[in-house]
Amino acid sequence: MGRVQRRPGITDGAKKGKGPFMDIFEGIYSRRSIRKFTDKPVPQQDVLEVIKAGTWAPSGLNNQPWRFVIIRDQAVRTRLAELTRYRIVIESAPACVAVFADREAMYDDTKDHQAIGACIQNMLLAVHALGLGAVWLGEILKNGPAVRELLELPETLELMAVVAIGYPASRNQEARRRDIRDVIVKEC
Ligand SMILES: Cc1cc2nc3c(=O)[nH]c(=O)nc-3n(C[C@H](O)[C@H](O)[C@H](O)COP(=O)(O)O)c2cc1C
Numbered sequence: 664m665g666r667v668q669r670r671p672g673i674t675d676g677a678k679k680g681k682g683p684f685m686d687i688f689e690g691i692y693s694r695r696s697i698r699k700f701t702d703k704p705v706p707q708q709d710v711l712e713v714i715k716a717g718t719w720a721p722s723g724l725n726n727q728p729w730r731f732v733i734i735r736d737q738a739v740r741t742r743l744a745e746l747t748r749y750r751i752v753i754e755s756a757p758a759c760v761a762v763f764a765d766r767e768a769m770y771d772d773t774k775d776h777q778a779i780g781a782c783i784q785n786m787l788l789a790v791h792a793l794g795l796g797a798v799w800l801g802e803i804l805k806n807g808p809a810v811r812e813l814l815e816l817p818e819t820l821e822l823m824a825v826v827a828i829g830y831p832a833s834r835n836q837e838a839r840r841r842d843i844r845d846v847i848v849k850e851c
Contacts (some may be wrong), residue, residue: 682829685792694787695836697796700829705758709793713828714760716789724776728768729823732814734759742813743825747803755811756827760786761810763820779823786826796831799824 712815714731722728734740743761744753751760762783769775783799790797803810807822 669783687688690788690791694791695796695834695838697790697829697831697834698749698755698798698827699832700755700757700796700827701759701832702757703830705795705828708814709795710758710760710828712793713786713789713795713797713826717782717786720778720781720785722781723771723774726768726770726775726778728764728775729779730763730765730820732761732763732816734761734814739813743803743810746806746809746813747800747825749798749800749802749827752798752800752827753825755832756829758828760826760828761814762786762823762826763816764823766821777824783824783826790826790828795828796824796832796834797828799826 681691714733717729717731718727720729734743740753740756740759743759744750747753762779764775787797787799801824804811804822808809809819810822810825811820
């Protein structure tokens with residue numbers, strides 16, 4: 664599938680029920696992890712829309728255990744980048760959103776982590792629908808406490824991922840998936 668165009672008025676259209684936003688299957692199948700970005704700044708409104716989409720993920724008991732830190736500052740990004748082998752991705756991304764689990768809002772580790780996974784996937788799809796690109800960075804979790812210290816956050820927040828966001832420098836990478844017949848274990 665070709666480059667996905669930004670469709671204006673995404674929220675307005677959805678609200679009015681006109682549905683000018685990207686078809687949900689087109690979005691799911693054409694989204695790719697983007698690891699190289701142009702220098703073009705990401706509008707704050709888009710970052711907020713991405714976070715909002717994240718917060719519309721389901722969560723057990725609707726406890727919404729996710730918390731977010733928006734990171735744009737060059738000096739902070741440089742220090743964040745030092746905490747992962749995906750340094751270049753963070754340095755290249757004009758905006759990063761660090762996603763945390765709030766221990767004080769959580770009620771079940773497994774279910775809360777699942778909810779935050781759903782939240783991050785919503786964010787990635789929203790990024791894509793806005794004509795931006797992103798990658799879910801998990802490798803940095805090995806330095807979760809250091810990220811928390813860098814961002815001067817309380818110990819109740821546990822790092823779940825950093826989502827690096829920007830305008831894609833290219834969109835030509837491929838991705839593979841197993842055939843669904845290989846992953847359906849049984850049909851009864
Ligand atoms: C939990 C999780 C952690 C990930 N961590 C990283 C990471 O640290 N660095 C990275 O470049 N990509 C990371 N990814 C992205 C995957 O590599 C990517 O989704 C996968 O290769 C499939 O490619 P696609 O997203 O383009 O379909 C992560 C994805 C998930 C779900």
